Amino acid sequence: MRLLAAAFSVVIASAAIAAGVPDHFVWPIPAWMPPPPVPDDNPMTAAKVELGRHLFYDARLSADNTIACASCHAQKLAFTDGRELAVGINGTVAFRNAPSLANVGYFPLVTWANPHVGSLEFQALIPIFGDNPEEMGLNGKENEIFARLRADPFYAEAFPEAFPERPDLDLFTVTRALGAFQRTLISVNSSYDRFKYAGEKNALSDAAKRGEQLFFDHRFECYHCHTGIHFTNNLQTSRSAFAETGMHNTGLYNIGGTGDYPRQATGMIEFTGAPSDMGKFRTPSLRNVAVTAPYFHDGSARTLRDVIDHYAAGGRTIKDGPYAGIGARSPYKDGMIAGFQPTDKEIDDLVAFLESLTDEDFLSNPAYSDPWPAGHPATIERVSP
Missing domain, CATH: 1.10.760.10 (Cytochrome c-like domain)
Incomplete structure (x- = not known):
């Protein structure tokens, strides 16, 4: 059922x-x-x-x-x-x-x-x-x-x-x-919810089950920011003692210091003025992520595989234009964005898991x-x- x-x-x-x-x-x-x-x-x-x-x-x-x-x-x-x-x-x-x-x-x-x-x-x-x-x-x-x-x-x-x-x-x-x-x-009615909370063991494919294991593995670190019931560390329920407010620099750009910079890259510093907030953006929920492309605050990733490739590289390289730079070298990048080396099969499984978060209803x-x-x-x- x-x-x-x-x-x-x-x-x-x-x-x-x-x-x-x-x-x-x-x-x-x-x-x-x-x-x-x-x-x-x-x-x-x-x-x-x-x-x-x-x-x-x-x-x-x-x-x-x-x-x-x-x-x-x-x-x-x-x-x-x-x-x-x-x-x-x-x-x-x-x-x-x-x-x-x-x-x-x-x-x-x-x-x-x-x-x-x-x-x-x-x-x-x-x-x-x-x-x-x-x-x-x-x-x-x-x-x-x-x-x-x-x-x-x-x-x-x-x-x-x-x-x-x-x-x-x-x-x-x-x-x-x-x-x-x-x-x-x-x-809250995805295949994963039915598997996780309603005991429907067949609600997930074998690939999605393997992807779940990878998602919560320390090698990939996905779950550190995309955590909890809504897969985000930006969360508050009616029962919460306090609000979790997750904001991170994920290495999309390597821009910092003071001065005028493209608004695509600045993030929270635009509102706080604190250098440590350069490039920080809210952690989005991953629920229904398979139907919400393109991804990131700037829409720069077309597919889920592109997103995984970004995190695997530990940041993004932009060759020219106002955003040119190597995001992996940003001094403001979150320490969790360290990079990893997935196999093609592991990427397929991770994508299968992310697709299981779609709530068709x-x-x-x-x-x-x-x-x-x-x-x-x-x-x-x-x-x-």
């Missing part, structure tokens, strides 16, 4: 709310998985989640009606976009690869490199208002765009239902509805899909990944 299949068929819009208790939300997760932490000022309700789902897929939340949150975070790609770098309105190319939103509610750091962005509500402000680069383009146009949304009959009812104490559509309620929906994007769950009917203004001219 597939792991708690019934739990994953739950449509979040119909999640039960105890009578008179607005923050009682039924999480569609198995008993062994604690829910993510929830901010005190944004308790979970089914009405709020459903409102957030509509906003997430609404292209009218961008200045020119072309970009929705879903434009950079497509469900079939585990809420990534398949591009090296994200693309905003007017074809503006961003500095970073669009990260997966699978299990994003568990991440205490929700951007690639900014250690000050610790909530989904705060993070929503970046694509909505950011202008360097421009993503959704609301900066200075929020009154116009919010008026556009208020005119929709669905929102006229949905906002008062989700926020009875604050029924008007405004930035506070928009960001909190988006945050509530994203916290429900929980992926998550990629097609209707609770996470586009709720707007074809031809609705919310979907007009949306740029699909």
Whole structure:
């Protein structure tokens, strides 16, 4: 039997709310998985989640009606976009690869490199208002765009239902509805989960089982950063005593010191100014990694084999251009990135293991899909990944 299949068929819009208790939300997760932490000022309700789902897929939340949150975070790609770098309105190319939103509610750091962005509500402000680069383009146009949304009959009812104490559509309620929906994007039903937690011994191929052994082997060191239930050392659950915030320099570039450097390479130092933070980026989760290519914060690795080759070499060599250098020689590189010599068979097994982390139910769950009917203004001219 597939792991708690019934739990994953739950449509979040119909999640039960105890009578008179607005923050009682039924999480569609198995008993062994604690829910993510929830901010005190944004308790979970089914009405709020459903409102957030509509906003997430609404292209009218961008200045020119072309970009929705879903434009950079497509469900079939585990809420990534398949591009090296994200693309905003007017074809503006961003500095970073669009990260997966699978299990994003568990991440205490929700951007690639900014250690000050610790909530989904705060993070929503970046694509909505950011202008360097421009993503959704609301900066200075929020009154116009919010008026556009208020005119929709669905929102006229949905906002008062989700926020009875604050029924008007405004930035506070928009960001909190988006945050509530994203916290429900929980992926814990992969083949590996069924093997590891449900006792389905045949859920993994022999190659994936060998790959698991390699993944947790000291020679490869994968598990030191990609650890725990979500294969990342950037983690916090509702039961955690503290938040784990993993940021590392993995030898993608050999750039350091002081001065102006390409934003692709700087990482956390851009926000802290500390030389030791040069090139540090958040450790991404490996769940659904087989469908989230291209990889790394700069989208520079096309395949899982390319990623493994990078770590096997202990860093990347770039021959020319603004990023030229030998990443393995970076004085800021994490000491765990020491390199190793895998055989072709071992790489095949590692890839098989990583592929076993794909949650097919998550990629097609209707609770996470586009709720707007074809031809609705919310979907007009949306740029699909």
